[in-house]
Amino acid sequence: MADNVDEDSPDRIKAGDYVVLKRGDIFKAVQIQPKKKAMFEKQWFLPDTAVGQLYGSTFDVAPGGILQPRKPKDTEGSTDANEAGTDNRHILDDGKSQKLTRDDIEILKGQGLKDQEIIQQLVDNSSTFRDKTKYAQDKYIKKKKKKYENTVTILRPSCRILAMMYHGREPGKICHMRYDMLAQMLTLANIHAGSKVLVFETCAGLVLGSVMERMGGYGSVIQMFPGGGPVRAGVESFGFPAHFHDTLHEFPICHVNALLAGTLDTACKDPPAASKPSVASAEEEQNPPTAEPTSCPEELKMEAEPTSCPEELKMEAEPTEPTSCPEELKMEAEPTEPTSCPEELKMESKSGAEKINDPEKEEREKRIEAKAQERKVKLEEKRKKLASAAALLEGRNADGLVIASRFHPCPVLLGLIQFLSPSRPFVVYSQYKEPLIECFTKLKERGGTVNLRLTDTWLRRYQVAEIPPISSSRNSLR
Amino acid sequence: MSFVEYSDLIQDGDVAIVYLGPESMMPVKVKQGAQTQTRYGVIRHSSDLIGRRYGSKVTCSKGGWVYVLHMTPELWTVNLPHRTQILYTTDIATITMMLELKPGAVVCESGTGSGSLSHAILRSIAPSGHLHTVEFHQQRAEKAEEEFKEHRVDRLVTVRNQDVCKDGFGVTGVADAVFLDIPSPWEAVRHAKAAMKRQGGRVCSFSPCIEQVQKTCEALVDQGFEELSTLEVLLRVHDVRTVYLPLPDFGPDETAPQTSVALKTTTLPREMPGHTGYLTFATKPRT
Numbered sequence: 001m002a003d004n005v006d007e008d009s010p011d012r013i014k015a016g017d018y019v020v021l022k023r024g025d026i027f028k029a030v031q032i033q034p035k036k037k038a039m040f041e042k043q044w045f046l047p048d049t050a051v052g053q054l055y056g057s058t059f060d061v062a063p064g065g066i067l068q069p070r071k072p073k074d075t076e077g078s079t080d081a082n083e084a085g086t087d088n089r090h091i092l093d094d095g096k097s098q099k100l101t102r103d104d105i106e107i108l109k110g111q112g113l114k115d116q117e118i119i120q121q122l123v124d125n126s127s128t129f130r131d132k133t134k135y136a137q138d139k140y141i142k143k144k145k146k147k148y149e150n151t152v153t154i155l156r157p158s159c160r161i162l163a164m165m166y167h168g169r170e171p172g173k174i175c176h177m178r179y180d181m182l183a184q185m186l187t188l189a190n191i192h193a194g195s196k197v198l199v200f201e202t203c204a205g206l207v208l209g210s211v212m213e214r215m216g217g218y219g220s221v222i223q224m225f226p227g228g229g230p231v232r233a234g235v236e237s238f239g240f241p242a243h244f245h246d247t248l249h250e251f252p253i254c255h256v257n258a259l260l261a262g263t264l265d266t267a268c269k270d271p272p273a274a275s276k277p278s279v280a281s282a283e284e285e286q287n288p289p290t291a292e293p294t295s296c297p298e299e300l301k302m303e304a305e306p307t308s309c310p311e312e313l314k315m316e317a318e319p320t321e322p323t324s325c326p327e328e329l330k331m332e333a334e335p336t337e338p339t340s341c342p343e344e345l346k347m348e349s350k351s352g353a354e355k356i357n358d359p360e361k362e363e364r365e366k367r368i369e370a371k372a373q374e375r376k377v378k379l380e381e382k383r384k385k386l387a388s389a390a391a392l393l394e395g396r397n398a399d400g401l402v403i404a405s406r407f408h409p410c411p412v413l414l415g416l417i418q419f420l421s422p423s424r425p426f427v428v429y430s431q432y433k434e435p436l437i438e439c440f441t442k443l444k445e446r447g448g449t450v451n452l453r454l455t456d457t458w459l460r461r462y463q464v465a466e467i468p469p470i471s472s473s474r475n476s477l478r
Numbered sequence: 479m480s481f482v483e484y485s486d487l488i489q490d491g492d493v494a495i496v497y498l499g500p501e502s503m504m505p506v507k508v509k510q511g512a513q514t515q516t517r518y519g520v521i522r523h524s525s526d527l528i529g530r531r532y533g534s535k536v537t538c539s540k541g542g543w544v545y546v547l548h549m550t551p552e553l554w555t556v557n558l559p560h561r562t563q564i565l566y567t568t569d570i571a572t573i574t575m576m577l578e579l580k581p582g583a584v585v586c587e588s589g590t591g592s593g594s595l596s597h598a599i600l601r602s603i604a605p606s607g608h609l610h611t612v613e614f615h616q617q618r619a620e621k622a623e624e625e626f627k628e629h630r631v632d633r634l635v636t637v638r639n640q641d642v643c644k645d646g647f648g649v650t651g652v653a654d655a656v657f658l659d660i661p662s663p664w665e666a667v668r669h670a671k672a673a674m675k676r677q678g679g680r681v682c683s684f685s686p687c688i689e690q691v692q693k694t695c696e697a698l699v700d701q702g703f704e705e706l707s708t709l710e711v712l713l714r715v716h717d718v719r720t721v722y723l724p725l726p727d728f729g730p731d732e733t734a735p736q737t738s739v740a741l742k743t744t745t746l747p748r749e750m751p752g753h754t755g756y757l758t759f760a761t762k763p764r765t
Contacts, residue, residue, distance in 0.1 A: 008677075011677050011764075054764060056678060056763060056764055158578045159575060159578070160575050160576055160578055163575070179575070180572060180711055182575070183571045183572050183574065183575035183576070184567075184568065184571045184572075184713075186571065186574070186575065187552065187567060187570060187571035187574055187575075187598070188552060188567065188571070190550045190551070190552065190601070192482060192483075192581075192601050192602060192604060193482075193581040193604055193605055193606075194482075194483055194484075194604075194605070195484060213580050214580055214581075214602065215581070216580055216581025216582060216606070217581075218581060218605070397486075399484050421484075421486070421533070422531060422532065422533025422534070423531075423532035423533030423545075423546075423547045423548045424484070424533075424548070425550065425552075433716070433744065437718055437742055437743065437744060438742075440718045441718065441742060450497055450500075450545060450547075451497075451500075453715060454715070454716040454718055454744060455713050455714060455715050455716065456713075456714050456716070457568065457711055457712065457713050457714075458711070458712045458713075458714065459572075459709055459710070459711050460709060460710050460712075461707060461708065461709045462688075462691075462708040462709060462710065462756060463708075464688075464691055464692055464695045464706075464708050464758075465692070466692075466695075466696060467692050467693065467696060
């Protein structure tokens with residue numbers, strides 16, 4: 001963008017940012033994308049209309065889903081000067097206090113009244129409002145706000161906010177880990193910048209992201225993952241700067257035993273597919289990927305990728321219609337249009353005496369080879385990643401270990417603890433107590449760990465009232 | 479060794495933890511030529527500690543042995559010399575997450591006290607953050623400064639001996655987070671606001687009594703803080719043990735061979751953990 005003397009620039013919302021929407025105690029993580037709608041608290045709106053505004057701002061949702069910044073302190077203050085009663089001994093709860101009917105309110109809404117204005121109308125039309133105590137008045141307004149509020153606050157993501165969000169919205173995804181529990185885990189594991197931490201979690205990436213936040217981009221984090229690939233949706237929501245991802249590694253647990261035994265070969269992992277493109281790809285196309293989460297040798301994983309591209313299957317079945325898969329054509333060096341002018345190809349083919357099928361077969365073979373080449377590159381990347389993660393693990397000198405998953409913690413812990421340096425902490429979270437009792441017992445039997453403790457935390461929020469003024473308000477006897 | 483960075487070998491000048499048994503640890507300042515007495519005998523630093531790996535078993539003169547552990551803020555908290563009542567790890571962990579502490583954060587704290595929370599903050603904000611800590615008691619302020627130096631974290635912290643309620647934190651507009659653990663936190667709220675960055679930040683006040691909390695909340699609202707939240711965190715420790723439940727004797731019965739059943743379970747302490755204090759959090763909006 002153009003050079004602006006805008007010192008607030010780092011605090012402004014930008015397109016592509018990962019943010020958290022908030023209303024009251026409800027949160028939702030979204031990414032700001034141009035023209036993309038977000039649904040939050042039964043409302044649709046366009047988060048990208050907030051681009052350029054400051055983080056922490058509160059917006060009204062205007063018609064069309066446009067977010068308009070709201071002036072601060074529009075809301076409070078209206079009840080401070082109001083008269084209030086001392087108690088409710090004379091207030092009758094007969095359901096007749098509110099003069100406005102539901103239809104009246106709908107009309108007001110239709111007239112485009114803002115939420116504070118509607119609430120003010122309700123207050124003005126309530127015959128008992130003035131008799132309520134100050135606390136009761138505040139409670140009434142709070143309740144109406146919850147119902148009629150039409151605002152959204154946009155926040156920067158943080159571990160605190162995301163942990164509260166996941167716990168409130170999708171606790172099942174994070175093994176029902178309360179945010180106070182996560183706080184304890186991060187501190188007890190002594191997560192800090194510059195260390196090497198192993199994480200095994202099935203909490204949608206929340207635990208991993210929290211660990212990364214506390215490491216600030218220093219040191220390294222190795223995610224040990226089960227199955228085919230690491231799950232990291234939650235990590236995205238943190239909106240880390242790109243360089244943080246350089247510190248993040250992953251290692252599939254199916255190779256743990258090999259690594260511990262010293263038999264893991266991270267050097268030449270070329271599958272037969274690379275050397276014989278046509279044969280291998282024919283096999284692949286005929287074998288659609290099986291949904292086997294537990295098997296993950298590279299070859300099978302790689303094979304899963306190309307066959308997930310239906311265009312390719314289509315291609316093999318009908319080689320005369322390669323245009324159904326434009327990506328294939330892009331990979332070709334030659335800008336060919338095989339279907340439109342087969343005659344041309346015939347002319348370009350090496351031997352004029354070849355049969356009519358040959359040019360198409362050559363095209364097909366070239367595509368297969370290009371795909372195999374792509375696969376080879378991807379495999380090489382995967383191999384490199386595996387090698388770098390293995391190198392970090394081999395020394396068995398990790399500084400911390402955090403486990404929080406739906407898997408039985410005992411075997412996970414006994415397996416991964418072997419990578420931990422002596423005199424380093426580890427933390428295991430489980431939704432259930434019994435597996436942890438087993439862990440505790442097994443560790444005691446195994447020896448080699450001290451200061452073992454099985455704990456849980458309880459969090460309670462308190463309602464703090466304003467100190468009542470010494471001089472009492474007007475008498476409620478009327 | 480450092481409170482904010484791990485190392486593998488014990489070195490002269492380190493502060494290490496000697497583990498004697500469950501619930502039995504002590505901090506030791508490692509020094510060439512020095513000795514430490516334990517109930518298992520003498521540990522000679524030069525031969526038994528320096529150059530050994532952290533986590534090693536060390537045999538003492540009488541034949542018994544101990545483990546030597548690398549220091550962490552959590553181990554320090556349960557082993558440090560108390561000059562005041564301290565904050566324990568349960569509260570510290572909650573504070574760390576709710577104040578959003580992370581590397582690079584600038585934090586203001588008062589009172590420093592015995593430095594329990596201070597060391598935990600330093601661990602979380604290293605290597606690029608800074609802690610400004612204020613202690614109105616002169617000797618405690620001096621002792622804290624000494625300790626930070628000894629623990630090799632002095633570059634990350636500034637100790638000021640002054641009254642935060644009168645003179646503030648000594649800095650303005652720099653803090654991402656402010657923590658108050660003083661008798662009258664409501665008097666320091668405006669100073670907290672001044673110390674914080676213009677863009678906003680988080681504040682926390684710790685008070686044992688609800689009356690203090692009330693006054694502090696009032697001051698926070700007055701000063702324009704938002705998102706007030708007062709909570710309490712309690713830790714329950716589960717004692718893992720095997721218990722034996724006797725089975726009833728209803729008379730001769732071939733199908734009931736045992737007289738009792740063993741059960742691996744946990745028991746809780748007799749009383750709920752004691753109240754430490756209420757934690758009140760709030761957010762300073764952009765000003």
